[in-house]
Amino acid sequence: MSTTEQNEHQLDAEIRAALSGRGNIDDAHPAADTLLGYHHGTLPAAEEEALQTHLAGCPACVRLLLALDSFSAPVTVEEVAAAGTREGVEATLARLPRETTPATAAPPFSRSRATPYLPLAAALLLAALGLSFFLFHLWQRDAAELSQLRDQYATLETRLADRSQPRTDLPIVDLFPTGFSRQVRLDRPRVDVPAAADAVMLILAPSAPVPGTLLRLRLLDGAGEERWTGMATPNEAGSLTVLLPRGTLTSGPYELQLEAPDPTVASDRFPFELDFHSEP
Amino acid sequence: MVQPEERMDDEAGTSNPIAEAILRWQRGIEREESFRRIVETFYPLLHRFFLRCGCGGEEARDLTQETFIRVYKGLGRFRREARFETWLFQIATNLYRNALRHKETRKRAPELPATSLPEPPAEAPELADPAAEAPLDRVLAKERQHRLRQAIAQLPPQMRTTLALRIDQELSYREIAAVMKLSVETVKAHLLQARRRLRQTLAPSGQGPLEDPSDETP
Numbered sequence: 001m002s003t004t005e006q007n008e009h010q011l012d013a014e015i016r017a018a019l020s021g022r023g024n025i026d027d028a029h030p031a032a033d034t035l036l037g038y039h040h041g042t043l044p045a046a047e048e049e050a051l052q053t054h055l056a057g058c059p060a061c062v063r064l065l066l067a068l069d070s071f072s073a074p075v076t077v078e079e080v081a082a083a084g085t086r087e088g089v090e091a092t093l094a095r096l097p098r099e100t101t102p103a104t105a106a107p108p109f110s111r112s113r114a115t116p117y118l119p120l121a122a123a124l125l126l127a128a129l130g131l132s133f134f135l136f137h138l139w140q141r142d143a144a145e146l147s148q149l150r151d152q153y154a155t156l157e158t159r160l161a162d163r164s165q166p167r168t169d170l171p172i173v174d175l176f177p178t179g180f181s182r183q184v185r186l187d188r189p190r191v192d193v194p195a196a197a198d199a200v201m202l203i204l205a206p207s208a209p210v211p212g213t214l215l216r217l218r219l220l221d222g223a224g225e226e227r228w229t230g231m232a233t234p235n236e237a238g239s240l241t242v243l244l245p246r247g248t249l250t251s252g253p254y255e256l257q258l259e260a261p262d263p264t265v266a267s268d269r270f271p272f273e274l275d276f277h278s279e280p
Numbered sequence: 281m282v283q284p285e286e287r288m289d290d291e292a293g294t295s296n297p298i299a300e301a302i303l304r305w306q307r308g309i310e311r312e313e314s315f316r317r318i319v320e321t322f323y324p325l326l327h328r329f330f331l332r333c334g335c336g337g338e339e340a341r342d343l344t345q346e347t348f349i350r351v352y353k354g355l356g357r358f359r360r361e362a363r364f365e366t367w368l369f370q371i372a373t374n375l376y377r378n379a380l381r382h383k384e385t386r387k388r389a390p391e392l393p394a395t396s397l398p399e400p401p402a403e404a405p406e407l408a409d410p411a412a413e414a415p416l417d418r419v420l421a422k423e424r425q426h427r428l429r430q431a432i433a434q435l436p437p438q439m440r441t442t443l444a445l446r447i448d449q450e451l452s453y454r455e456i457a458a459v460m461k462l463s464v465e466t467v468k469a470h471l472l473q474a475r476r477r478l479r480q481t482l483a484p485s486g487q488g489p490l491e492d493p494s495d496e497t498p
Binding site for chain 2: 011012014015016017018019020029032033035036041049052053055056057059060062063064065066067068069070071075079080083084085088089091092093095096097
């Protein structure tokens with residue numbers, strides 16, 4: 001070895017020793033993206049300089065950077081063979097985690113794998129049976145309640161329809177005999193009323209009818225007790241129609257009194273008798 | 281020749297078989313076959329990558345397979361607008377660094393229990409080695425190395441990195457040029473200039489610089 005070469009080696013050895021005392025920078029590796037950016041020349045100048053400083057002391061990153069070229073270089077057929085690609089691919093596929101293996105690639109059902117699931121299947125079957133019984137019970141109870149509700153609804157519907165229809169069978173107490181002049185009053189007419197009647201209609205005519213005048217009506221029973229009061233207006237013909245609610249009316253004598261607003265006008269009195277009876 | 285350098289910007293994946301394979305895998309269509317296609321395409325490329333990183337054959341094979349297992353686990357979350365090769369490089373880089381770290385840890389771990397090893401002399405190496413240099417020489421050597429470190433620190437960054445890559449990491453000119461994105465001639469010029477400056481620093485006062493070799497041997 002010549003003196004020049006000896007000097008060269010001595011200097012390099014000293015430089016190597018000086019460089020080796022720079023400390024460990026292994027914990028500050030640049031990210032893979034930074035290496036890629038440097039490789040593609042897209043890093044800002046400051047980052048590029050910082051990375052070069054890191055590379056001076058990091059053989060690992062230098063190797064990564066040098067190997068990065070291989071990512072963009074085509075692979076030759078020889079390299080494919082040298083890498084043991086065929087065996088490597090099979091070995092890789094065999095190492096894939098089983099739990100993330102898609103369902104389509106799952107192994108066929110076998111007895112050894114089925115055994116652990118038998119208790120689970122039995123438990124599921126029992127649970128399904130229990131649930132079925134419970135649902136059946138619920139269904140039965142609901143059906144009974146539904147039937148009851150339907151009956152109640154039908155009853156209500158019937159009653160509603162009944163009340164909604166015009167009452168053609170309403171008992172009418174005409175205090176004047178048919179065909180007679182309205183000026184002639186019957187003396188305490190007696191009217192048969194079905195016990196189930198909801199109301200009694202009275203037809204009467206005031207002595208001095210003033211069409212359009214509001215009259216006060218009072219119904220007194222045989223003992224003189226007031227049983228009902230109301231207001232009514234005679235029509236143009238001078239007659240008056242009063243609908244008496246059945247309420248607590250019972251069989252017996254009654255008197256309907258008409259009082260005009262004018263106190264000088266005497267009250268009209270219309271006695272009559274009601275006889276409630278059960279229908280045959 | 282396998283050409284994995286295809287962009288994944290075609291959503292339908294009709295023009296890019298890898299993009300199509302990823303799309304089919306993510307949609308659950310023939311997953312095993314789709315993933316096999318990905319592995320077949322990139323296996324030799326990754327294997328070569330790990331070899332060039334300095335891994336041995338067996339280690340390169342293990343890291344390659346491990347990379348694909350990571351890919352398999354994360355492929356469902358892979359956004360197809362990203363470049364698959366970039367993602368693959370990120371995974372491979374992380375695995376390579378992990379492997380290096382693991383090796384370093386094993387290297388630092390003692391082979392035998394510490395109690396079974398004899399304690400090295402802490403001080404006074406001159407007593408242990410009578411042939412060791414005299415204390416004055418050691419002081420001078422320390423002083424010389426201190427001056428050298430200061431001179432290296434004062435070199436321009438690019439020149440300093442080039443020097444380190446050459447002397448500390450023993451890269452070839454071509455490799456340094458690739459790493460530093462310089463021409464081979466610029467690398468040589470940097471090294472020549474760096475050595476010249478450092479020699480001047482180390483030259484005894486009153487003397488000229490040490491002999492300056494005019495050429496570098498790659």
